[in-house]
Amino acid sequence: QSALTQPASVSGSPGQSITISCTGTSSDVGGYNYVSWYQQHPGKAPKLIIYDVSNRPSGVSNRFSGSKSGNTASLTISGLQAEDEADYYCTSYTSDSSLGPYVFGTGTKVTVL
Amino acid sequence: EVQLVDSGGGLVQPGGSLRLSCAASGFTFNNYAMSWVRQAPGKGLEWVSGISNSGGSTYYADSVKGRFTISRDNSKNTLYLQMNSLRAEDTAAYYCAKDLSAGRGFDSWGQGILVTVSS
Secondary structure, three states, X not given: OOOEEOOOEEEEOOOOOEEEEEEOOOOOOOOOOOEEEEEEOOOOOOEEEEEOOOEOOOOOOOOEEEEEEOOEEXXXXXXXXXXXXXXXXXXXXXXXXXXXXXXXXXXXXXXXX | OOEEEEEOOEEEOOOOOEEEEEEEEOOOHHHOOEEEEEEOOOOOEEEEEEEOOOOOOEEEOOOOOOOEEEEEEOOOOEEEEEEXXXXXXXXXXXXXXXXXXXXXXXXXXXXXEXXXXXX
């Protein structure tokens, strides 16, 4: 088991909705409701946008939503805006001790066309 | 307002050592677990190490186990990462991060500090 699998890139036009998947195993994504998502703009620190699969921190736009089915978690961005262009990472708690308590996804670059 | 300020990075030769610090403010530091996460140039995020709120439990990724040591001084609201036997593949931006609670993710991040391992 290594990193969680995300698509390398996803694109959409302004106003559209896009979905980013995050696929793991029953030892991480499928076994726990501890999936979180982060947005990272170039040269900046990551920012938490979803935690516990589907909860949004205070101040995060409700255009961001999260869900999970089996071993795959998903982040949906609705009403895509230019400022949503960034890298997105999922992470999950994992019971695989070789990885530590956390495993990150491979990351997805979102492009707003 | 939660603030995490990373410091201590720089250029070091292979086999050398470096200690990173993370000064925390705006929250009750000794109530929260903390972690270090790194990002190699042009690459994704990698969890490196974590420590419980009391400092009594520590965790490491296999890639750094035996070479890195995480610690904290709750009286100084500061998190540390002692990095020994550094390798070229340890070159990365290192971020300290505040755990929501154990295993649930990170709700605040430092600005990141660059560590370059090169001769």
